[in-house]
Amino acid sequence: MARWERLLGGLIFAFAVCGALAACARPAGPPGEIRIVMNEYKFDPGTIRIKAGQEVRLVLVNEGKKEHELFIGRNVIQEDGKPAGYQESFFANLPRPQISGEKFEVEEEEIPHGFVVFLEPGGKATVVFTAPTTDQVVQWEMGCFAEDGVHYEEGMHGTLIVEK
Numbered sequence: 769m770a771r772w773e774r775l776l777g778g779l780i781f782a783f784a785v786c787g788a789l790a791a792c793a794r795p796a797g798p799p800g801e802i803r804i805v806m807n808e809y810k811f812d813p814g815t816i817r818i819k820a821g822q823e824v825r826l827v828l829v830n831e832g833k834k835e836h837e838l839f840i841g842r843n844v845i846q847e848d849g850k851p852a853g854y855q856e857s858f859f860a861n862l863p864r865p866q867i868s869g870e871k872f873e874v875e876e877e878e879i880p881h882g883f884v885v886f887l888e889p890g891g892k893a894t895v896v897f898t899a900p901t902t903d904q905v906v907q908w909e910m911g912c913f914a915e916d917g918v919h920y921e922e923g924m925h926g927t928l929i930v931e932k
């Protein structure tokens with residue numbers, strides 16, 4: 769084997785080891801933590817699954833250039849033909865979640881336990897709550913109704929599934 773071949777082999781080996789270590793070092797986050805990236809115009813991932821009765825930490829990160837919001841509920845309300853929110857809040861029968869972060873704001877909605885978390889560009893918020901208990905699979909929606917429902921219409925909505 770020529771010297772340069774040994775050198776190349778060594779380099780490839782070094783890269784492989786570094787790559788593997790980097791993958792190991794990447795924090796997976798504590799159990800129950802789910803990171804949702806908000807952008808124009810989507811939630812990523814678009815579907816999240818949580819376990820009934822388990823503590824959940826939703827980490828919201830606005831990586832977009834616009835303000836985005838998170839509202840979790842079901843049955844979309846239409847106002848002047850535009851999607852404007854949900855008729856039923858996911859938190860209607862749950863204790864109020866703890867919300868912390870930066871560049872964010874919480875606004876109450878007119879439905880029981882209904883609220884929206886607004887994030888400025890670069891904003892981050894962590895919503896901590898205990899998932900409802902259920903012995904069925906229950907489906908909810910998460911949506912952004914910013915700019916008179918335009919974000920929602922552009923596809924900024926996703927699915928929250930509560931599993932047994």
Ligand SMILES: [Cu+2]
Nearest residue numbers: 836912914919
């Ligand atoms: Cu949005």
